[in-house]
Amino acid sequence: MTRRQHSQLLVAGLLDAALPAGASASDNRNVVYGQTTLPPGVRSRLVKNINGLTMHILEAGFEPPDRPLVLLLHGFPELAYSWRKLLLPLASAGYHVAAPDQRGYGRTTGWDGNYDGDLGSFRLLNIVRDTVGLVSALGCRSVAAVVGHDFGSPVAAWCALIRPDLFRSVVLMSAPFAGPPSVPFNTANQASPAGGAAASAGSDMRAQLAALKPPRKHYQWYYTTREADNNMRNCPQGIHAFLRGYYHYKSADWKPNQPFPLESWTATELAKLPTYYVMELNKGMAETVAEHMPSAQEIAQCQWLTEDELRVYSSEFQRTGFQGGLQWYRCGAEARYNAELEIFSGRTIDVPSCFIAGKSDWGTYQRAGAAERMRTSACTKMLGFHLVDGAGHWVQQEQPEAVARLLTAFLQQYLQPGARR
Numbered sequence: 001m002t003r004r005q006h007s008q009l010l011v012a013g014l015l016d017a018a019l020p021a022g023a024s025a026s027d028n029r030n031v032v033y034g035q036t037t038l039p040p041g042v043r044s045r046l047v048k049n050i051n052g053l054t055m056h057i058l059e060a061g062f063e064p065p066d067r068p069l070v071l072l073l074h075g076f077p078e079l080a081y082s083w084r085k086l087l088l089p090l091a092s093a094g095y096h097v098a099a100p101d102q103r104g105y106g107r108t109t110g111w112d113g114n115y116d117g118d119l120g121s122f123r124l125l126n127i128v129r130d131t132v133g134l135v136s137a138l139g140c141r142s143v144a145a146v147v148g149h150d151f152g153s154p155v156a157a158w159c160a161l162i163r164p165d166l167f168r169s170v171v172l173m174s175a176p177f178a179g180p181p182s183v184p185f186n187t188a189n190q191a192s193p194a195g196g197a198a199a200s201a202g203s204d205m206r207a208q209l210a211a212l213k214p215p216r217k218h219y220q221w222y223y224t225t226r227e228a229d230n231n232m233r234n235c236p237q238g239i240h241a242f243l244r245g246y247y248h249y250k251s252a253d254w255k256p257n258q259p260f261p262l263e264s265w266t267a268t269e270l271a272k273l274p275t276y277y278v279m280e281l282n283k284g285m286a287e288t289v290a291e292h293m294p295s296a297q298e299i300a301q302c303q304w305l306t307e308d309e310l311r312v313y314s315s316e317f318q319r320t321g322f323q324g325g326l327q328w329y330r331c332g333a334e335a336r337y338n339a340e341l342e343i344f345s346g347r348t349i350d351v352p353s354c355f356i357a358g359k360s361d362w363g364t365y366q367r368a369g370a371a372e373r374m375r376t377s378a379c380t381k382m383l384g385f386h387l388v389d390g391a392g393h394w395v396q397q398e399q400p401e402a403v404a405r406l407l408t409a410f411l412q413q414y415l416q417p418g419a420r421r
Contacts, residue, residue, distance in 0.1 A: 032056065032107050034081055034312045042087050046107070050133040051126070056080065056107035057134070059098040061091025068144035068415065070407075071135065072099040075150020075174070076325040077232075077243070079106045081312050082149065085400035086407070093408045095144060102152070103130055104324025106316050113323045115226055122327035123337040128158050135166065142168055144415055147407065149173035149396060150363070151328055157378075160349045169352040169414055171407060174363040174393055176355065178370040179378035180344040208267035215281035216271055222279055223329035229322045235286030237293070240314035245289035247305055249276050251392035252360040254292060259361060262368040269368065277366055304398045352414040353379040356406055358391030358398060383413060 028035055030043040043062070047055045058080040061067055070090055072083040080099035090097045101108040103122060112118040120126070135143055146167045148156025153175035160170035161180070209216040222228055235242050248254055262269040270278050275288050299307070331337045355374065357364045364371055364387070375382055386406055391398040 031058065033079075033316060034084065034309075037306075037309050037312065038081075038084055039088060041091065042084070044107070047134060047137050050137060051130045052121070053103060053108055053110040053130060055130070055134055056101045057098050058083070058087060059096070060087040061094075061096045067094060067096040069135070069138065069140045069142075070095045070097045070411075071131070071143050071146045072097065073131070073146065073148040073152030073155050074099065074102060074105070075148075075152045076328065077246070077313070077317060077322055078150065079313065079316060081106075081309075081316075082394075082397060084309075086396055086404055089400070089404040090407065093411075095411075096138075098134070098138065100130075100134055102155075103127060104327055106320070111324055113321065113327075115229070115323060119327055119330055119334075120337070122324075123331040123334075123340075124154060124158055125162075125340060127155050127328075128162060131155065131159055132163065132166065142166055145169045145171055145407070145411060147171040147173065148175075150175055150393070151325075153177065157349060160351050160353070161344060161347055164349075164351045167351065169354075169411070170349060171354045171356060171410065172374070173355070173395060173403075174357045174361055176364060176367070176371040176374040177349070177378055178367065178373040180347055181338055181342050183342050183345040205265075205267065205270075209270065209278065210281055212267055212271055216267075216278045217281050218270070219277050219279055219285070220329050221333065222285065223326050224333045228285065228326055231284035231286050233317065233321045235284075235290075237286065237290055239318050240310065241293065242286055242289060243314050243317070244299065244310055245293040246276070246285070247310070247394060248294045248298070248302075249274070249289050249292040250361075251304075251394055251398060252358060252390055253294065253298065253302065254392070257360040257362060257392050259365050261365045261371070265368050273362055273366060277362060304394070304400075348377065349379045350381060352381045352383050352410075354382065354384040354386070354406070354410045356384075356386045356388065356395060356403060358393060358395040359387040359389050360392040361387075361395065363393050384410060 028038050028040050028042065031038045032044045038058070042058055042060050045057050045059060047057060072086065074080060074082045080101045083099040087097050087099065103111045104113065112121065131146070143166060146156045146159050148154070150173070153172045154177060156170050157172055157177035160167045206217065206221060209218065232242055233239060257274065262272065279285070279288050294302070375385055384406070388395055388399050388402045396403045
């Protein structure tokens, strides 16, 4: 039997084993949310003194000790719960699996969710510090794989780039990593600074999008605004319906999601993106997704996100709001925080890497050329680039069997037999 065949057979059995015979997910009282939807074998833990945080994690495979650690980092607007369908399959493959509610989310505490509060604590390098602190608190000297989805993807990428000694491999999902920002080169010997035209074009992009018919704006810029949290948290349709619409609109269930590479970072090319990425100028995100709300029949047929599962998200975000997650976008738009990343200009990710996304996910292509740069230069040991059928942006929730198979095959491909913490 080949390694690939073994991996396929293994994962087929792992997902069946996720809920033990005779057990019910309603039996699980070891978790702080999702008690009726998280199976036995998954537990919550609050880990204190993590870079100023008390971090809530979901974990599986914590017995026996000394298993290789796989760390799962969620994106926006998600939680550790987003990995619920992969925790036991990966644990059954022999790994200690941990998924934190990241800074700004869920049951993790110690972060400042005030719009006028401590924004700098949400910058990328500090989120990496959170991750390093969690690994150390768990008693691990290394991580078999750090896996990041959506905004968790750049965190995972920076973990692997900065600390390859600690993070031995990286899997990026739904958001390609094109490499660190570059420092302008040879400017002392040129008549005009290199990159000046590009910088001018970037600063004018908002005006170019606003000049389109109909006028548009980029969602990442919208997420930096003061009104974004209130628009989503207190929307007329209610937060539960908002999240249902948001997850549906970016999934493979919304059939117009048929992505393709953009040719350039220009307003006319960006206008080809759905309105959840390039919004109409006069609408908030709540109004944007309301236009694409699934029908009652579509909701009833949605097996990858049932109403009980969705209620975990809506209850948590009703309690915390979205501002904690939105702070990440604000840092991404701040020149001062991007400038500190230039310290790593020219560095590459040299540990084994892999990319996984849904075939119906525009996230792979929303930045023109990013996926190609990731494959050809930013990651020097990319072992796989996978676009999964039947999945949109929420690939690990929409197609967990396929993702579990890809992850276990990737880990088996590079991880030395007998490797431990």
